[in-house]
Amino acid sequence: MARRKIIAGNWKMNMTPSQAVALCAELKDLVKSDSVDVVYCVPAIDIVPVVEAVKGTNVQVGAENLYIEDKGAYTGEISAPMLVDAGVKYVIIGHSERREYFKEDDAFLNKKVKKAFEAGLTPILCCGETLEQREMGVTMDWIRLQIKSDLVGITADQVKKMVIAYEPIWAIGTGKTATTEQAEEVCKGIRECIAEIYDQATADEVRIQYGGSVNAGNAAELFAQPDIDGGLVGGASLKADFGKIVNY
Ligand code: PGA
Numbered sequence: 001m002a003r004r005k006i007i008a009g010n011w012k013m014n015m016t017p018s019q020a021v022a023l024c025a026e027l028k029d030l031v032k033s034d035s036v037d038v039v040y041c042v043p044a045i046d047i048v049p050v051v052e053a054v055k056g057t058n059v060q061v062g063a064e065n066l067y068i069e070d071k072g073a074y075t076g077e078i079s080a081p082m083l084v085d086a087g088v089k090y091v092i093i094g095h096s097e098r099r100e101y102f103k104e105d106d107a108f109l110n111k112k113v114k115k116a117f118e119a120g121l122t123p124i125l126c127c128g129e130t131l132e133q134r135e136m137g138v139t140m141d142w143i144r145l146q147i148k149s150d151l152v153g154i155t156a157d158q159v160k161k162m163v164i165a166y167e168p169i170w171a172i173g174t175g176k177t178a179t180t181e182q183a184e185e186v187c188k189g190i191r192e193c194i195a196e197i198y199d200q201a202t203a204d205e206v207r208i209q210y211g212g213s214v215n216a217g218n219a220a221e222l223f224a225q226p227d228i229d230g231g232l233v234g235g236a237s238l239k240a241d242f243g244k245i246v247n248y
Contacts, residue, residue: 003204005035005037005223006036006229007037007038007039007233008038008039008040008090008092008165008209008231008232008233009039009041009234010041010064010211010232010234011040011046011064011238012234015046017045017046020043020046020050020053021050021053023238024050024053024054024059025053027059027243028057029243030246031057031058031059031246031247032057032058033058033247036246037060037230038058039059039060039061040054040062041061041090041092041124042061047063047087051086051087051088060089060090061087062090062091062092063083063091063121064091064095065098066083066116067080067115068108068112068115080116080118080121081119083119089122090163091121091123091124092165092232093109093113093125093150094109094150096128096172100169106146106149106150107149109125110149110151113150113154117158122161122162123162125147125150125151125163126164127143127165127166127167128166128169128212129142129143129168130170131169140186143166143189144193147190148193148197151197156198156201159206160201162207164207164209165209166183166208166210166211167210167232168182168186168212170212171211171212171213172212172213172234173213174213175213176213177222178210180221180225183210183222183225184225184226187208187210187225187228188227190208191208191227208229209228209229209231210231211232211233214233214245215235215236215241215245216244219231220248223248233245
């Protein structure tokens with residue numbers, strides 16, 4: 001069974017609501033595709049206007065974060081039911097920027113993955129090593145630890161539906177892409193880890209993206225790898241180039 005590719009933009013903290021609507025209009029025809037899933041993961045304040053702007057197109061909307069409670073006294077947070085009600089389908093969990101700047105650890109991220117599934121959202125769970133870890137030769141150990149910890153209590157059926165994004169931290173926003181071999185090696189390793197925790201059928205179904213300086217020039221080669229099922233795209237998702245990546 002061939003896995004359907006999924007190309008997601010991670011807008012990060014970019015685009016005011018009016019800029020977001022303008023970007024959706026600019027990209028509308030460029031990101032048309034029958035063969036891949038296209039997702040815009042956007043800042044919370046852009047969700048409502050972007051859901052409206054992509055209505056009737058092939059684009060689905062994702063959030064960049066969620067909180068682990070459904071409602072209550074958590075000033076500044078946004079809940080899974082809020083996202084679902086607004087029309088969100090995907091949610092990025094555990095991006096390295098959240099892990100680093102907002103001190104989100106694996107135990108907390110595991111709760112977020114559970115909450116996303118409980119609400120019917122598809123998690124895009126990020127993992128990735130630092131340059132130091134790569135140079136020490138512990139990349140795969142580190143990523144296996146992240147994956148195993150973040151998926152505690154998650155069933156095989158849930159894993160089959162989710163997306164895992166491998167994003168080497170040293171390649172994010174640096175213009176320094178992992179080589180195709182490096183990206184494939186780790187994505188394959190993640191799939192083997194899933195086969196170990198669950199079974200081969202689950203490993204065969206879960207979609208694994210590569211992220212880290214994906215652009216119109218390197219997307220085709222990366223996405224042609226047997227274990228890379230698309231990309232999580234930061235900088236290049238904010239411009240017309242994103243259409244070229246979708247239609248690699
Ligand atoms: P980048 O970001 O494409 O700008 O490197 C990727 C990401 O952080 O998801």
